Amino acid sequence: MLNYTLGHYGYWFTLVLMMLGLYGMLLKNNLVKKLIGMTIFQVSIILFYVCSAVKWGGKVPVLDPVIGAADPSKYINPIQHTLMLTAIVVGVATTGVAFALVISIYKRYKTLDEVVLLERMKNDNDAD
């Protein structure tokens, strides 16, 4: 059991990160803190993929004349890493859009706290 726990420690840390991110995303009041939580959540998934690609004693997936191509299990699987390159780009784009929204929200309501924001939005309604 101990072996199992220690052997998968990468996944356990990923799980902790994921919970941290989820907590920030859903329970923090400040919009920027929500975004920080969201980014942590995305990063935890990226780490999960990278963890899953670990292979002790594996070589970089470039053809090595010493090892040859006969036994592909001696190389690390590159797919997870390449997938995550795309996922990182997607994450950056999402964060960019999110910050654009946060900036416009701040310009319009002069606050980033969700409680205050809701109050000011109510006043908005009355003015309509």
Next chain:
Amino acid sequence: MMLINFLTKNSPVLIPILYLSMGLLIPVIAGGRRHRLAWPTIALVILIGLSISIFNIFAVIDAGKPIHYYMGEWVPPIGIEYVLDHLSAFVMFVLNVVAFLVIIHAKDIVRHEMPGKEVPYYGLISLMLAGFNGIVVTGDMFNLYVFLEICSLAVYGLIAAGEKKSLVASFRYLVMGTLGACFYLLGVGFLYLTAGSLNMADMKAIMPYIYNHPTTIIALAFMALGMALKMALFPLHGWLPDSYTHAPSTSSAIIAPTGTKVGSYVLIRILFFIFGIKFISEMLPVAHIIAWMGAIAIIYGSVVAIAQKELKRMLAYSSVAQVGYIGLGIGLANPLGLIGAVLHILNHAFMKACLFLVAGNLRFKIGHSMISKFNHSIRKRMPWTMAAFTIAALSMVGLPPMAGFFSKWYLVMGTIKNSNWIFLAVVLISSLLNAVYFFRVLEKVYMKPLNSGSPEESDENTKPTEVGLQMLVPTLVLAVGLIVIGLLNALIVKGILAYIVPLAGM
């Protein structure tokens, strides 16, 4: 002849590439002083997309089997594969035809609601369609995630362009949407760990070997959760009402019919085409859970819609209910339920587009869409718009021969086949609830003699303000389309939808 050869060979990939490149080219074509070119360009692009999607349907029916396209000639499972089968060709056609009609309608109203921002707006619409069509046609699970994020990012922008509160609504949608996409990605990761493949067809072939693996079960749970968030299945619908209410009229008219449908499409793909019906009903009863979520969504959405004061908000909650029908049909996991769900994707797309266009027309001419302020003068001022509204409302209620009746009919048959009487009662009661909230509007507009108003009202009567032809025609085409779909539904079901059932392994 050469053109047809070229089209059949490359048809799966053409539409996403067209929209993706045009999304980037529209700011170039219509930049600066040429901003008047923005609308004709996007209309032309979507017209081309629509023609290709119609061609695709006939190509698939002709071939009688899925058409595959290998990106860069890399054969799957190594390369990325695009697959056009009966289901994807059908959903693609629905997306493009609705988008085309809404865009025809959009010209004046976009200029009116967002002066000076037409060029980026139409660019985003093109990007969004690239994402939607890509999701529908791709045969690779990670590729699907990328398209999911492309269309979501565009949708956040399209929603944020609306009235004052739209920014906050869009931000909330962004947080929830990202959460959903991340869950999906996590599920794909788990599935890749066990199956070692990302190609959907390959995955299906591997599935018997990893059937008993706990990782597979977790993967399915995460993917279904992520997609339920994206399609706003109760109780994960929290982002939907605000987004649809505060978005610009054109955005809600184009996102409401297509966005949640694409989520349901992915759910159908994952559940039936990858995991298979045995897994989702025996190993992990996802189908059952989704059916219950759908049933609750139907009742909840309809009841809350009755309490709404604003037309667009009412339609948004009604969307929650209609997504419930699709969820219920998927969750029944029998051929009739699946046909009902897929047919409802088409019907609901037409109904919601029509209703949101009517809401847009009202906002454009009257300046508001508060139900409490509606009165009989509207029927005199905008008779055609209200006629379209009436047809769509009757279809929502499910009166034959409108389209809405037939998808509900298949759902009812599906529940009877599973002998699940609670779901049967839910579908029947919901028709009644639909009638309550739509007749509430119709009553305000129609149930009063014309010449009983106060002088103030008769003053309003003198303003004859039906919207222009360009806005009226798409609204009416959608309304007439509902009747046509209703009359032709046997043809649709026999010609296309019946082929989906064996593909889904039923």
